[in-house]
Amino acid sequence: MSQNPPVFEVLPRDLSAYRQGNVGIDYVHRFESGKPGPHVLINALTHGNEICGMVAATHLLDAGVRPLIGTLTISFANVAAYESFDQARPFESRQLVHNLNRIWSAAELDGADESPELLRARALRPVVAAADHILDIHSTSQDVEPFWVYPAYARNAQAAVAMGTPPVHLVMPSGLGSGTPLIQHGRHGQAQGDGVALVVECGQHFLQSAADMATGVALDFLAHFGLVAPRASRPAGPAVQRRYELLETCMVRTPDFQFTRPLRGFEVFARDELIATDGTHEIRALCDDCTVMMPTPRGGVPHAAGLRP
Ligand SMILES: [Zn+2]
Numbered sequence: 001m002s003q004n005p006p007v008f009e010v011l012p013r014d015l016s017a018y019r020q021g022n023v024g025i026d027y028v029h030r031f032e033s034g035k036p037g038p039h040v041l042i043n044a045l046t047h048g049n050e051i052c053g054m055v056a057a058t059h060l061l062d063a064g065v066r067p068l069i070g071t072l073t074i075s076f077a078n079v080a081a082y083e084s085f086d087q088a089r090p091f092e093s094r095q096l097v098h099n100l101n102r103i104w105s106a107a108e109l110d111g112a113d114e115s116p117e118l119l120r121a122r123a124l125r126p127v128v129a130a131a132d133h134i135l136d137i138h139s140t141s142q143d144v145e146p147f148w149v150y151p152a153y154a155r156n157a158q159a160a161v162a163m164g165t166p167p168v169h170l171v172m173p174s175g176l177g178s179g180t181p182l183i184q185h186g187r188h189g190q191a192q193g194d195g196v197a198l199v200v201e202c203g204q205h206f207l208q209s210a211a212d213m214a215t216g217v218a219l220d221f222l223a224h225f226g227l228v229a230p231r232a233s234r235p236a237g238p239a240v241q242r243r244y245e246l247l248e249t250c251m252v253r254t255p256d257f258q259f260t261r262p263l264r265g266f267e268v269f270a271r272d273e274l275i276a277t278d279g280t281h282e283i284r285a286l287c288d289d290c291t292v293m294m295p296t297p298r299g300g301v302p303h304a305a306g307l308r309p
Helices: 052-062 106-110 116-130 154-163 208-224
Strands: 028-032 039-044 071-076 133-140 147-151 168-172 197-204 242-250 274-278 281-284 290-292 301-307
Touching (some): 039 116, 039 208, 052 071, 052 133, 052 197, 052 208, 071 116, 106 116, 133 208, 147 154, 154 197, 154 208, 197 208
Parallel strands (some): 039 071, 039 133, 133 197, 147 168, 168 242
Antiparallel strands (some): 028 071, 242 301, 290 301
């Protein structure tokens, strides 16, 4: 797959000043209000090159945001991958070895394998497990509109719809289909429960608009749970929110993988329309108004169906 070089409006910056946290785990900062209330985790850099989350997390820390109620934790997850950023290969610093957003099952976390990501996930495990509500901030390779991603639990949908921005929802009725993401660790991966855990995909990794979206959504998430006052500049929610269901996650099988036309994401296909070929394997639309979310530069396609309201 060829890809146009991205526009670099926001680049990584030195995070060493944020390394020393206050809970004994690098890059984790916690603030207690001393009042009853939920424990909310804002997590950045699950993927090392998704720097909008870094902008949001550093904003919260630099601005001295403190919870009015409950507890606020701010974490930078895969700083090791982030620090490997090379502008000539800007997609390579997503991860070093493992995808940090696929290894949150007990089997992986309790297992004997080692990698920078497995070690970091094990270090962060108590941080994720302690949170009542989690916002995990991501961004996309392609310049597409921002959207939420979450397991199809009513508690998640309720919070995301109430916030309203971004207005696009990708719900996962049966998980991601390729490992356990951070937002499905432990109780947040169970249908019964009251903990909200959302991913927000804020737009293209290196755009200022993605950084602004990440900061705004982080503040909205905190305001939703009462930890901060609603921001004055909050955009009025759009009248129409769009909901997609993840039907299939397609992984590339062969070096011959090819989309039938260049895709950025959100293109619409009719049922059975050919989307891509992978050797002799054909990837076809599973329903009408079917779309592709997050086609990667290397061709990996989470593959979602649009169920328009
Ligand atoms: Zn990501």
